[in-house]
Amino acid sequence: MKFQTSIEVKNKKAYFEYEISDKYTSGIVLTGTEIKSIRQGKVAIKESFCEFKSGELFIVNMHIDPYEMGTYNNHEPRRKRKLLLNRQELNKLFKGVKTKGMTIVPLKLFLSEKGLAKILLGLAKGKKIHDKRESIKEKDLKRELDRKLKNY
Numbered sequence: 001m002k003f004q005t006s007i008e009v010k011n012k013k014a015y016f017e018y019e020i021s022d023k024y025t026s027g028i029v030l031t032g033t034e035i036k037s038i039r040q041g042k043v044a045i046k047e048s049f050c051e052f053k054s055g056e057l058f059i060v061n062m063h064i065d066p067y068e069m070g071t072y073n074n075h076e077p078r079r080k081r082k083l084l085l086n087r088q089e090l091n092k093l094f095k096g097v098k099t100k101g102m103t104i105v106p107l108k109l110f111l112s113e114k115g116l117a118k119i120l121l122g123l124a125k126g127k128k129i130h131d132k133r134e135s136i137k138e139k140d141l142k143r144e145l146d147r148k149l150k151n152y
Contacts, residue, residue: 007039007043007110008108009045010107010108013046014105014107018127019124019126019131020107021096025119026057026121027117028119033067033070033075036067038064042064043062043064048063049061049104050104052094052097055090057082058080058082059080062078062109063078083121092123097123101126104122105121106120106122108120
């Protein structure tokens with residue numbers, strides 16, 4: 001069983017689908033088998049989102065594969081997991097979500113230097129179709145410029 005020393009799971013789709021205004025780093029409440037699966041890199045945050053429930057923030061639909069060596073103690077792959085933020089950050093996020101069209105999206109899951117699982121959250125507003133087209137055009141232009149500069 002080999003664990004990776006640095007895990008970084010990115011949600012690339014979030015940057016395409018949303019305009020990110022603020023970013024927050026949060027801890028996650030996990031069980032033993034969940035952190036072992038994360039260290040193996042068996043996690044997906046692409047379809048996940050965050051919601052408030054009784055003043056606390058939870059991440060919903062984050063998929064962590066069951067641990068191979070876990071027996072009856074294994075976890076549910078898509079359970080709600082509590083996020084650890086201080087009260088000021090929670091209040092800012094709650095006020096942001098109350099405004100029209102804002103949501104909290106997970107951007108990146110990583111392991112800290114101490115080996116703790118952390119998640120980078122973004123307060124985001126959904127893009128319209130024409131905004132997405134502009135993003136694609138900007139990406140193509142940047143790619144072309146990089147190619148031209150590389151050839152010189």
